[in-house]
Amino acid sequence: MRKLGSIAAVAGAVLVVALAAWTRQPAADPQGAATVTGKVKFTGAKPVNPSIDMSEEPKCKAKYTTTPTKEIVVVNPNGTLANVFVYVKAGLPASAKYETPKTGVLIDQDGCHYRPHVLGIMVGQPLEIKNSDGILHNIKAKGVKNRPFNISQPTTMTSTRTFSAPEVMVPLECNVHGWMQAYLGVLPHPFYAVTGADGSFTIKGLPPGTYTIEAWHEKYGTQTATVTVAGTESKTQDFTFAAK
Amino acid sequence: MTERGLLLRVTLLVATASVPLPAPRSLVAQDTTAGKRVYVKWCAGCHGDAGAGDGPAASHMLPRPRDFTGAIYKIRTTASGQLPTDQDVLRSIDEGLPGTAMPAWKERLSERERRDVLAYLKTFSAFFQDTSQHIVPLTFSKEPGGATSAEALRVGRQFYDSIGCWKCHGKAGRGDGPSAPTLKTDPGEPIFAADLHQSWRFRGGASAADIYRRLRTGLDGTPMPSFSDLIDQKFLTDEQLWRVAQYVRSLSPERAPEVRDVIHAPRLLGGLPRSPDDSAWARVERYWFPLVGQVIRKPRWFAPAVAGVWVQAVHTRDSLALRLEWDDRSQSPDTAWLEFERRVLDHLVSDDSVAARADLQPDEIAVEFPRSIPAGMERPYFLMGTATDPVYQWRWTSAPRQAAAGLARGVGRFDALGAGSAPGAEARFADGQWRLVFTRALATADTANELQFEAGRAIPVAFFAWDGSNGEHDTRMAVSAWYFLALDQPTPPRVYLSPVVAMAVTLGLGMLVAVRAQRRAGAGGPEGYIARGLPRRHDA
Numbered sequence: 028m029r030k031l032g033s034i035a036a037v038a039g040a041v042l043v044v045a046l047a048a049w050t051r052q053p054a055a056d057p058q059g060a061a062t063v064t065g066k067v068k069f070t071g072a073k074p075v076n077p078s079i080d081m082s083e084e085p086k087c088k089a090k091y092t093t094t095p096t097k098e099i100v101v102v103n104p105n106g107t108l109a110n111v112f113v114y115v116k117a118g119l120p121a122s123a124k125y126e127t128p129k130t131g132v133l134i135d136q137d138g139c140h141y142r143p144h145v146l147g148i149m150v151g152q153p154l155e156i157k158n159s160d161g162i163l164h165n166i167k168a169k170g171v172k173n174r175p176f177n178i179s180q181p182t183t184m185t186s187t188r189t190f191s192a193p194e195v196m197v198p199l200e201c202n203v204h205g206w207m208q209a210y211l212g213v214l215p216h217p218f219y220a221v222t223g224a225d226g227s228f229t230i231k232g233l234p235p236g237t238y239t240i241e242a243w244h245e246k247y248g249t250q251t252a253t254v255t256v257a258g259t260e261s262k263t264q265d266f267t268f269a270a271k
Numbered sequence: 272m273t274e275r276g277l278l279l280r281v282t283l284l285v286a287t288a289s290v291p292l293p294a295p296r297s298l299v300a301q302d303t304t305a306g307k308r309v310y311v312k313w314c315a316g317c318h319g320d321a322g323a324g325d326g327p328a329a330s331h332m333l334p335r336p337r338d339f340t341g342a343i344y345k346i347r348t349t350a351s352g353q354l355p356t357d358q359d360v361l362r363s364i365d366e367g368l369p370g371t372a373m374p375a376w377k378e379r380l381s382e383r384e385r386r387d388v389l390a391y392l393k394t395f396s397a398f399f400q401d402t403s404q405h406i407v408p409l410t411f412s413k414e415p416g417g418a419t420s421a422e423a424l425r426v427g428r429q430f431y432d433s434i435g436c437w438k439c440h441g442k443a444g445r446g447d448g449p450s451a452p453t454l455k456t457d458p459g460e461p462i463f464a465a466d467l468h469q470s471w472r473f474r475g476g477a478s479a480a481d482i483y484r485r486l487r488t489g490l491d492g493t494p495m496p497s498f499s500d501l502i503d504q505k506f507l508t509d510e511q512l513w514r515v516a517q518y519v520r521s522l523s524p525e526r527a528p529e530v531r532d533v534i535h536a537p538r539l540l541g542g543l544p545r546s547p548d549d550s551a552w553a554r555v556e557r558y559w560f561p562l563v564g565q566v567i568r569k570p571r572w573f574a575p576a577v578a579g580v581w582v583q584a585v586h587t588r589d590s591l592a593l594r595l596e597w598d599d600r601s602q603s604p605d606t607a608w609l610e611f612e613r614r615v616l617d618h619l620v621s622d623d624s625v626a627a628r629a630d631l632q633p634d635e636i637a638v639e640f641p642r643s644i645p646a647g648m649e650r651p652y653f654l655m656g657t658a659t660d661p662v663y664q665w666r667w668t669s670a671p672r673q674a675a676a677g678l679a680r681g682v683g684r685f686d687a688l689g690a691g692s693a694p695g696a697e698a699r700f701a702d703g704q705w706r707l708v709f710t711r712a713l714a715t716a717d718t719a720n721e722l723q724f725e726a727g728r729a730i731p732v733a734f735f736a737w738d739g740s741n742g743e744h745d746t747r748m749a750v751s752a753w754y755f756l757a758l759d760q761p762t763p764p765r766v767y768l769s770p771v772v773a774m775a776v777t778l779g780l781g782m783l784v785a786v787r788a789q790r791r792a793g794a795g796g797p798e799g800y801i802a803r804g805l806p807r808r809h810d811a
Contacts, residue, residue, distance in 0.1 A: 083449050083450075162435075163434070163435030163438055165494065165496035166496075167494070167496065168352075169457050171341065174352040174353060174354070174398070174404070175343060175352050175457065175491060175492070176350075176351045176352030176491075176497075177351050177352070177489050177491065177493075177494070177495070177496040177497060178351060178489070178496050178497050178499075178500050179434065179435070179489075179496035179497065179498045179500070179501065180500070181433065181434045181435045181501070181506070182501075182506055184500070184501075184504050184506065186500045186504075191403065202439070202450065202453070202454060202455075202494030202496075203435065203438050203439070203450045204450070205450070205453035205455075
């Protein structure tokens with residue numbers, strides 16, 4: 028009798044889970060095959076980033092051969108701008124839901140710098156906050172749409188946090204080292220990229236449609252462009268930021 | 272009362288004591304409309320009509336009043352970044368935030384009004400309407416015993432260093448760590464790392480349990496992080512974090528120092544302790560005097576950095592020594608603090624005709640007396656006297672490091688009395704603290720301008736302090752009220768002699784009487800003189 032009961036309970040549970048899975052079947056993932064690519068150019072005089080006095084932290088200082096500087100404006104040798112966050116701001120179907128990746132996004136505190144300096148993440152995706160320096164850092168996320176947090180990491184360790192709402196950008200900072208700053212773009216979809224050493228970006232897998240693409244830079248603000256793509260089309264959209 | 276009646280009453284009594292009654296709080300409905308009325312009347316002046324922390328008084332304050340729109344609260348029982356519980360916010364309303372302009376409302380507003388205003392505060396932020404926000408208090412362990420044992424404090428100190436508390440709070444805990452001058456709140460206002468020697472000014476309470484909770488939750492919106500992850504990652508144990516809290520607690524006096532009116536200066540038989548490190552000071556009572564911003568004369572100053580001064584005094588036959596000890600995060604002028612000073616001045620509205628400029632200023636302290644000991648209750652105007660009734664002052668500056676005596680004729684005017692009249696002054700700065708000893712002869716030649724100290728009299732005294740690195744100079748200062756200094760009279764020899772003399776006289780007289788009685792008895796009979804006056808038992 029007891030055995031029968033437990034079998035019934037298990038069967039019931041399976042049914043409930045199956046039902047739940049069935050009813051939560053996501054709307055067809057509106058993933059496509061179109062691509063938007065481009066470069067972020069920079070014109071005008073290249074500004075000088077303020078240098079950082081790391082004498083307080085010999086461990087960090089030892090990781091540099093020249094005086095470290097802040098990374099407010101990083102202009103590449105080919106005249107393009109790095110650390111620009113490019114993303115789809117509008118145009119995706121309102122009902123679109125994208126699966127949250129299980130794999131995390133890493134931000135490392137290395138040489139009293141955040142690496143990378145600008146990064147993107149999806150809502151709910153884990154942010155792995157690593158301290159490679161092994162000295163005291165605190166990492167503070169100063170979101171407005173997301174709840175802020177501030178955690179202490181006095182040793183080599185990794186903490187994990189997630190973000191619940193789209194927000195471009197969430198500033199990250201360390202209060203022990205006032206110069207340490209990073210910016211995190213939190214989005215409900217995977218259509219974003221950060222320009223690197225060649226100043227280019229690629230946003231892949233877009234469904235056909237007309238999109239507002241925004242390029243964000245911590246000093247020069249934002250620029251937007253409207254791009255229409257169809258099928259497996261690849262379109263180029265460059266942006267240009269001018270020195271101020 | 273019948274036995275049954277008694278039994279019933281006892282049962283009832285036990286029942287009421289042991290069965291938790293439904294908390295009356297949960298029965299009080301929260302009414303945002305009523306809450307708004309309370310808010311507009313009592314809170315909006317600082318926190319602003321829309322709760323953005325921008326009321327008319329806000330621009331005079333550091334720390335700024337809470338901006339409720341972001342729902343970021345310092346004092347919580349929830350994890351870093353989580354919303355506070357109702358109880359958390361109520362605690363701040365009820366108890367206030369020590370060390371800030373936020374008073375305790377428990378005695379001023381009814382329970383109902385406080386609950387209503389809480390409900391209204393929550394309407395300022397959409398986060399409180401967001402049902403995906405789970406407000407769960409952290410589980411806090413019970414405080415381990417042996418809080419004050421040497422071993423507990425040693426462990427606490429060890430982790431105070433290893434988890435990096437000193438980076439902001441300083442090696443000795445006075446908020447003077449290397450990162451202290453760079454600290455900002457989320458909106459960019461300058462913020463001091465707490466002086467851990469003044470626990471009565473801790474926003475969330477002074478007990479080890481309060482400190483432990485702040486370590487676990489962090490103070491959201493400030494640079495103070497949460498240390499909970501360290502326990503999860505086994506960098507330290509929960510008990511070791513408690514030891515940090517207990518160590519921090521041990522840096523302050525057990526209770527907030529009581530403000531007493533009279534500084535007693537004992538008379539010393541030895542020499543005058545002129546150095547602040549003289550061992551003689553260890554045996555002299557300390558008196559705490561709180562200081563507040565000077566808000567009477569323009570330009571006013573609402574954000575003084577020096578919270579108060581510890582005072583000790585002694586005197587000898589002919590001289591007086593006054594030891595002042597005050598916490599100050601920097602030995603001004605200090606270029607490391609210039610940016611901090613700039614932020615302070617940027618965030619405080621100035622009522623000066625010219626905007627305040629961040630500059631390298633020294634630290635200063637002043638001790639004020641009337642020119643002569645008043646006969647009655649009348650004293651000069653406490654705020655540095657007036658043109659017609661000046662006060663006698665000692666002023667000391669950190670750079671150039673020197674002291675002067677002079678007459679203050681109101682806030683803006685100080686006439687030095689010349690080098691010969693300057694008091695002796697020896698100062699030391701270490702770990703966020705100044706220690707200074709002023710010395711002077713009790714009597715001087717210039718009796719018209721310089722106070723003549725006399726033992727056994729109540730001598731009015733007041734204190735003023737400036738932290739140069741906080742943008743303080745001239746009227747931008749911290750002030751005290753008038754208090755008194757009393758040079759205790761040396762115990763006159765007759766205090767000791769009189770009882771001896773009295774005893775000797777009594778004994779002498781007694782013996783005289785006895786001797787005479789014996790003589791008379793010898794002459795008048797065996798019963799004796801005394802016995803004759805009393806009825807004998809066998810007489811009855």
